[in-house]
Amino acid sequence: MSDHGRVGVRRKARDLAARPAVARGLGASASNEQCIAERTDRPGERLVQERALRLLACDLVEADLGDIEVLIEYQLPSTSKRADVVLAGVDRATGHDAYMIIELKHWRRACLYEGDSDLVVVPGISELPVLHPALQVRAYRDYMADLLKASGLQGAVHDAVYLYDAVDSDIHDLYQISRAQYNVFSGSRRSEFRSFLKSRFAELDGKTAAEQLLSSNIHPSPAxxxxxxxxxxxxxxxxxxxxxxxxxxxxxxxxxxxxxxxxxxxxxxxxxxxxxxxxxxxxxxxxxxxxxxxxxxxxxxxxxxxxxxxxxxxxxxxxxxxxxxxxxxxxxxxxxxxxxxxxxxxxxxxxxxxxxxxxxxxxxxxxxxxxxxxxxxxxxxxxxxxxxxxxxxxxxxxxxxxxxxxxxxxxxxxxDGQFRSGGSLQYERWVENLLGLGNEKAQGWTEENLFSIALAETPHQLEEFLRGKLEKGHSARITAGYCWQWSAPKTDDTLVPDVRIGTWARPWTAKGDRPAREAPSSALWATLPGGFGQVGTVYTAQGFDYDWSGVIIGPDLVYRNGRLITVRKASKDPALMKSNITDRQADLLIRNTYRVLLTRGLVGTVIYSADPATQAFLAKLLPPLPR
The missing domain is CATH 3.40.50.300 (P-loop containing nucleotide triphosphate hydrolases)
Known part of the structure; x- marks a missing residue:
């Protein structure tokens, strides 16, 4: 997906060296301002970030790399994770685009956790073990390199850790990880750090590389x-x-x-x-x-x-x-x-x-x-x-x-990360608020290009849209609340179209462990190609994901008197029919069920409600599915 919103702030290194006050979200979109604020909300942390960015920018300028593009708070595609800084420029050796992910650490001291070179403790910050920053940034590099390769883009991806306030003697343990393989620099190694930057980038403008990265068609992660x-x-x-x-x-x-x-x-x-x-x-x-x-x-x-x-x-x-x-x-x-x-x-x-x-x-x-x-x-x-x-x-x-x-x-x-729903934490919060599981009132979906969500007018339209995605090579499935009888296959091994909404009718997944004609067994519905022809429940969808998710909200969750309420008697789930289950328990289980169903999609979700009042309510919150 093409996404210029993946970066919080973008600056030339020379401009950043002169004006580093980016932690306040200058030049960022509203959603990215929020992301930056969420990561810099402790007292003094924004000033720390500004100082770190200025030091880095000054190092780039002193290395004659002032035209490098600095992408701050870059969101790794298909995740909610943000790298502190991605540098975009021209590879000194090949002349192709080149990128470097830099993890900026304000640590002054660090030592290994119980002698393990992959885990560290940072006195004064946390006595609990944290990941060695070299492993953290190397994973970012590998993830980004894999996505660039999958998207057909050329360009080397490098990584480095910059502990700009530390001296070698106070972070000596961090160097026990192989320095031949990882790039870790303390404040006392600033000269070495500048030489490292200069060895990777040519003294050329990084605008083209930055534009290529931000406008690229990034594919979602493999299933x-x-x-x-x-x-x-x-x-x-x-x-x-x-x-x-x-x-x-x-x-x-x-x-x-x-x-x-x-x-x-x-x-x-x-x-x-x-x-x-x-x-x-x-x-x-x-x-x-x-x-x-x-x-x-x-x-x-x-x-x-x-x-x-x-x-x-x-x-x-x-x-x-x-x-x-x-x-x-x-x-x-x-x-x-x-x-x-x-x-x-x-x-x-x-x-x-x-x-x-x-x-x-x-x-x-x-x-x-x-x-x-x-x-x-x-x-x-x-x-x-x-x-x-x-x-x-x-x-x-x-x-x-x-x-x-x-x-x-x-x-x-x-x-705390999100690796489904296009990496959109905003969508995760939206779902929880919609279902009354969050801390805020349900709001209209604010368009963002990380994830697609729309409301179908009919189940026919929902199915045809997803079938089109399937024909283009995407994975897609339809799920629904457990509000219709689930019948066993007929004697001729065909499935009963139990899920009926007007003139639209489709079967649930095959009941039991056996496949039914072209339909896979219920356990394999989410992963085998033949699964698109049936409707899944939470019991066949939980734990799985697919590119596009269609969700039919049944009559067990309806909009009445200004809010979504659950209707236990509308459920056909045998587990909710037991007399020892209270209405309060059933209410939470139904809401959790839809939370699971609405969060299966990697690229997008299409919703339809079988209840007219609920459909009208959702129409006020969601854009319509394109015809």
Whole structure:
């Protein structure tokens, strides 16, 4: 997608050296001003940023690179992550476009965390481990280089860390990472830093390179399952950014510590929809499996686990055995695994037993206890706001409480990024406010070029629009609230068109584990080509994403008396029909369901409501779907 809004502020280096007051959003759009303000809202932080930018600009000018373009708070495409600075210029060696991502650090001191060269502690700022800045900026570089290559653009991408206020003796530990591979410069190495800049860029205008980057047609990131297959088989690693990489390194650190000293610990990674939790889990699985550790991946989702088995591990019985369910560990011996990766951990149940469990197999233990017991390093990846079924009890507090009672150390990482919905945090907030889950009243969608959202006039129009995207090579799916009966296939193996809205009728996904004629099984609906002809529920969509998402809001969520309310009796979900589920619980579960459905799209979302009053309300908030 072409997006000039990906940069907060853009300046020539010489202009920036003379006038660095960009942290106030000079020249930025309103939305980017907000992004800059959110990152510089602590007292004095804006002045710190201005000083850092001026020092960098002066270094560029003194290196005769005053015509370099400086892109400040550049948003990496398809994510919400922003690099401090991207330099755009001309490669000294090739004459092609060249870019450099620079991470500016105000640190005066830093030391390694428990001797791990990938993790550091910054006294006076945080005693908790953070990612080594060289790894942070290298991940930015790799991510940007991959996207440029996928978009057919030429241009080298470089990286550097500039700790402009530090001296070597106070950050000596940071140099224990290979300096031949990473570019880390302290304030006492300013002369060396200028020489490094000069070796990468020619003394030419960077305007063309900047325009090429900002106007380029950036493709969305590859689908999770495609990258996961490469990761597991060919070691083509996920590019993990910021807190994602921190979580990954913390797990590897805990695994090594357990190997050396038989020390058990728990790692909890929490984050919203699209924050990259599953990417972390699959990256860890690939790395640990290749390294010979006893590792397994578990979820509480039948669809997600089956899709992993059949697509990511396709053709390999050994790899299929890596993917289990939460209730697979009720009889596991203590620490029989080195690592157990529990994805979608908000779906942990109270116990692993169900009505089909024989009396002799009922342990009486809580499921979280079984999962923690099974491995030296259990890893939990969760989003508490994605609980959509009664009885799902996976929370950060519950996991922490059980671990601490048994004396097990707990490490937590909060993911604040967005890697779905075009990287639009604005869309994520809009959805939460629309559903009454946010802190503000629902507002009209403010057009932004990170993500597309529109309202269809009819379900026919929604389907035809998405079919057009499918024919152009995009992935697309239609989902709906569970407000229509879900029938089993007919005797001739055709599906019943249960989802009926006027003259439009389509079937739900195939019920059960079997495909039905050209329709894939329910578990593979989100990932196999034949899935577009059926409508998915939250149970087949949760955990997956696709380029374009069509969402039909059913009569269980309607606009009445100035707000969206839930109508429990309109739901056909058997889980909500149980008498022990309160109306308050059902209300939250229905809202969470639509939060999941509305956040599956990577590029865009199209909405339609089956309720006329709700459709009229949405028409005031959303642009119409183009005819």
């Amino acid at each position: 999770l399952f495609k990258v996961a297959t490469e990761e597991l088989r060919n070691r083509n690693p996920f590019v993990l950014l910021d807190e994602q990489r921190l979580a990954y390194e913390l797990v590897l650190h805990a695994v090594e510590k357990a190997r050396r000293s038989k020390t058990k610990s728990v790692v909890i990674v929490s984050g919203g929809v699209g924050s990259g939790k599953s990417a972390i889990g699959l990256a860890l699985l690939g790395e640990l499996h290749r390294s010979g550790y006893r590792v397994m991946h578990a979820t509480g989702s039948h669809s997600f686990t089956q899709a992993l088995r059949r697509q990511v591990a396709k053709g390999s019985a050994r790899q299929k055995a890596l993917f289990r369910y939460f209730n697979s560990f009720s009889d596991a011996a203590p620490n029989e695994l080195d690592v157990l990766i529990c994805d979608e951990a908000h779906r942990i149940r109270e116990t692993s037993a169900n009505r089909f469990t024989p009396a002799g197999a009922r342990t009486g233990r809580r499921q979280v206890e079984e999962l923690i017991s099974a491995a030296w390093v259990p890893v939990f990846l969760l989003d508490e706001r994605q609980v959509v079924r009664p009885g799902e009890v996976g929370t950060v507090d519950a996991i922490q409480a059980h671990a601490q009672v048994t004396g097990i150390a707990v490490h937590t990482v909060d993911l």
